[in-house]
Amino acid sequence: MLVIGIDIEPGTSPRSPEGGRYAVAVLRDSRVEGILRSVKIREVLQLAKKRKASYLAVDNPYELAADSRDLLNFLRDLPYGTRLVCPTWSKRHGFRQLKRVAAEYGIQLPQKPSPEEAAIAVAKLALLGVGGVIDARLGYTRIKVARCRSSKPGGSSSARWGRRLAAICQSVVREIVSVLSEKGYDFDAYYRRAKGGLRSAVINVYSTDNFLLRIPKLYATDGVSIEVYRPFTRELVIRPLQEEDDAAACKRPVVVGVDAGMTTGLCVSTLTGEILILESYKHASRTDILQRIMSVGEPVLFAVDVPNPPGNVLKLASAFGVKVFKPDRPLTTREKAEICEKALSKEMLSYKPRNTHERDALAAVVKALDHYSPVFEKAEARAREVGASIPADIIRAGVIQGKSVDSIISEWTRVPSAMELPTPVEEHERKTRDTGEARKLRKEVEDMRRIIRLLEAEIQRLKEENTQLREKIYGFKSEVEKDIEIKKLKGLLRRYQQKVTLLQARVAQLEKQVEEERKVQLELSRRRVYLAKYISKLTRRHLVELIGAVGLSEGDIICIGDGAGAGKLAVCMLADYHPLVVVFFRNMPPSYSLAPLTQRGIRVCETGKEIGVVRGHLAFLDSNDMKTIMESIEGRNKRRSPEELLIEIVSEYRRKLTLEA
Numbered sequence: 099m100l101v102i103g104i105d106i107e108p109g110t111s112p113r114s115p116e117g118g119r120y121a122v123a124v125l126r127d128s129r130v131e132g133i134l135r136s137v138k139i140r141e142v143l144q145l146a147k148k149r150k151a152s153y154l155a156v157d158n159p160y161e162l163a164a165d166s167r168d169l170l171n172f173l174r175d176l177p178y179g180t181r182l183v184c185p186t187w188s189k190r191h192g193f194r195q196l197k198r199v200a201a202e203y204g205i206q207l208p209q210k211p212s213p214e215e216a217a218i219a220v221a222k223l224a225l226l227g228v229g230g231v232i233d234a235r236l237g238y239t240r241i242k243v244a245r246c247r248s249s250k251p252g253g254s255s256s257a258r259w260g261r262r263l264a265a266i267c268q269s270v271v272r273e274i275v276s277v278l279s280e281k282g283y284d285f286d287a288y289y290r291r292a293k294g295g296l297r298s299a300v301i302n303v304y305s306t307d308n309f310l311l312r313i314p315k316l317y318a319t320d321g322v323s324i325e326v327y328r329p330f331t332r333e334l335v336i337r338p339l340q341e342e343d344d345a346a347a348c349k350r351p352v353v354v355g356v357d358a359g360m361t362t363g364l365c366v367s368t369l370t371g372e373i374l375i376l377e378s379y380k381h382a383s384r385t386d387i388l389q390r391i392m393s394v395g396e397p398v399l400f401a402v403d404v405p406n407p408p409g410n411v412l413k414l415a416s417a418f419g420v421k422v423f424k425p426d427r428p429l430t431t432r433e434k435a436e437i438c439e440k441a442l443s444k445e446m447l448s449y450k451p452r453n454t455h456e457r458d459a460l461a462a463v464v465k466a467l468d469h470y471s472p473v474f475e476k477a478e479a480r481a482r483e484v485g486a487s488i489p490a491d492i493i494r495a496g497v498i499q500g501k502s503v504d505s506i507i508s509e510w511t512r513v514p515s516a517m518e519l520p521t522p523v524e525e526h527e528r529k530t531r532d533t534g535e536a537r538k539l540r541k542e543v544e545d546m547r548r549i550i551r552l553l554e555a556e557i558q559r560l561k562e563e564n565t566q567l568r569e570k571i572y573g574f575k576s577e578v579e580k581d582i583e584i585k586k587l588k589g590l591l592r593r594y595q596q597k598v599t600l601l602q603a604r605v606a607q608l609e610k611q612v613e614e615e616r617k618v619q620l621e622l623s624r625r626r627v628y629l630a631k632y633i634s635k636l637t638r639r640h641l642v643e644l645i646g647a648v649g650l651s652e653g654d655i656i657c658i659g660d661g662a663g664a665g666k667l668a669v670c671m672l673a674d675y676h677p678l679v680v681v682f683f684r685n686m687p688p689s690y691s692l693a694p695l696t697q698r699g700i701r702v703c704e705t706g707k708e709i710g711v712v713r714g715h716l717a718f719l720d721s722n723d724m725k726t727i728m729e730s731i732e733g734r735n736k737r738r739s740p741e742e743l744l745i746e747i748v749s750e751y752r753r754k755l756t757l758e759a
Contacts, residue, residue, distance in 0.1 A: 100126045101153040101183075102146055103221025105213040106161040107136065113164040120161075121213035124149065125221040128540075133214055139172070147177035155183045155224040157196040157216060159232055166334060173233065179396075185220050185229035189338050196220065203228060226540075230336040238383055239310045239328050243271050244298035246323035261294030263321050268295035270322050274313060278303060283310075286384055286410045288360040300360065302383045351495035352395035355463035358408040362387065363455030366394055367463045369474075369494035370565055371444070378455045384410065388417060398495045401466035403429045403458050420499075423466040434461040443575070444568055470498060477503045486510065489558045615713075628724055630655035630681075630710065632717040636664035641671055647715045652676040655727075657710070657717045661685045670694045681727055683708050703730035 103123040112118040120142060122134040139162060146154055156162060159182065163169035173182060187193050197207045200219045203226055207219055223229060245263045271289070278285050278301070285303040289296055303310055306328060314324040350368060357363035362382045366375035374394045379386065391397055400415040401423040402408070415422045438457055441464055442450065451457040477493050480503045488510050496506035631648060633640040636658050644650060656677045662685040669687075672680070673694040679701040686704035695702055705726055710719040
């Protein structure tokens with residue numbers, strides 16, 4: 099731990115135009131690394147930032163500033179991670195003299211110590227955990243803008259009236275935000291949108307300027323209410339340093355996921371995937387979020403679920419000096435839900451997110467850890483290869499910060515070299531040597547700290563082992579799910595095989611039919627074939643199908659499979675096409691039903707059996723089939739009844755009369 103002790107030099111003051119000048123002592127683990135003289139306050143801040151000091155110790159805080167306002171500004175300028183410590187303060191006694199406090203802890207000072215001696219003394223006391231930490235609680239101003247009129251009930255015009263109020267509210271908010279930006283105020287704005295504009299807005303301005311209190315009068319508008327108030331005030335707070343050390347001992351690098359908006363979702367996770375915080379806050383200020391994050395760890399990475407991080411998140415990240423992880427494209431709702439289910443299955447958290455804001459923040463953290471996971475594994479494998487026992491959090495934090503694995507290992511295993519000190523400092527060290535009791539207590543403290551470090555390393559190892567076991571359990575669950583999926587696929591395969599068997603049988607049947615057709619065609623090609631039209635029954639529907647398929651014209655041979663049920667309309671329809679002959683294979687209708695055919699001189703006969711080869715609406719007849727048809731026609735003419743002859747004579751007579759007329 100590095101501590102910088104400072105003490106103002108005689109004859110200088112922070113109230114003077116030139117400012118104060120200070121003696122500075124730099125200590126690392128009770129060893130003086132250097133002493134500087136006549137240093138300005140800005141140079142002290144630069145040194146603290148460059149050396150990454152944990153404490154900046156001073157016996158009187160008002161040696162740094164002229165008044166409380168200047169001291170607040172000084173605290174605001176302190177580098178992140180550096181705390182202002184006053185070893186002369188205690189919760190029980192308040193402020194006391196430096197010489198008296200130093201004597202209680204075995205540090206002997208002369209009657210009038212020099213600024214260098216005082217700087218070394220306050221630094222040593224800070225290392226021992228003596229005194230209190232001075233902090234500033236900066237207040238801010240909150241501006242709330244909302245509609246102050248209701249749009250219900252309003253009949254048919256209520257929707258239009260609601261859109262008008264939303265547009266007015268949006269216009270007022272834009273004017274306020276524009277003025278705040280022009281005047282250089284630092285602020286966060288949260289909007290609640292409505293159709294046509296805004297329903298309400300909350301603006302947290304990180305300032306207590308009195309100008310902000312005049313905003314309601316400057317932008318008063320009919321239909322919109324503007325409320326300005328200060329949730330907190332600016333004040334100095336002193337806390338015991340020992341409490342700060344206890345809190346700092348539990349600090350660890352964390353990844354922070356933020357879903358900014360009117361309701362802010364916050365998720366804080368360790369670098370090994372343990373969820374520490376999953377909460378949401380309405381109208382949260384940046385200060386509240388920072389304090390909540392710092393209560394559990396030190397951020398090394400912020401994460402969002404959209405490629406363009408909101409301005410609030412960028413400001414939070416800049417406060418800690420870390421980068422922001424952002425995906426290449428916005429995460430979909432389905433992807434976020436799957437990520438949350440994955441986190442629950444790996445037992446990263448014990449309960450589901452309560453709302454969409456917590457879900458989005460959790461998804462951003464898990465996505466960031468998955469992105470860096472391959473790099474983490476390579477870095478940890480490299481550390482194991484060289485035999486360096488480094489906690490996983492340290493390695494992963496260094497990787498995220500862009501450090502190489504070798505530099506992380508060298509920083510962890512580096513032993514600081516002793517520096518030569520000036521002769522006056524050596525003399526001072528000899529004079530201020532601790533008593534035997536103080537040395538004994540310090541040795542016990544060092545032993546306890548060493549035990550704590552060993553226990554922390556063991557805890558980290560057990561956590562890593564726990565994570566590996568959880569991953570194995572997750573792998574076993576995946577294998578069980580795979581077995582279930584394999585069973586489903588096997589059942590599906592059996593059904594497909596049955597379908598394939600049926601299709602193969604159908605293919606064989608069709609191939610057999612094709613072979614038979616080929617034989618028939620081959621047989622027909624060897625003989626003289628007559629083409630006839632075929633229908634299975636003599637009905638209007640069958641005739642329409644025949645005409646649509648192959649057509650029907652005068653002089654055709656018509657073959658009919660079964661003449662039973664032949665209708666008069668169908669016979670007349672067939673007669674209109676004047677076929678050459680109509681052949682019934684069986685069940686020829688009676689003579690009076692066939693009169694429309696015989697009256698037109700169309701021959702009709704019945705073979706009593708199927709002849710030729712029928713394919714669809716076509717019948718292929720050979721010479722033998724035609725001979726059978728002719729014999730049937732001749733036999734029918736011989737067997738004609740007197741009624742048929744009379745009908746034929748009358749029909750012929752009528753035809754002649756028609757021709758003569």
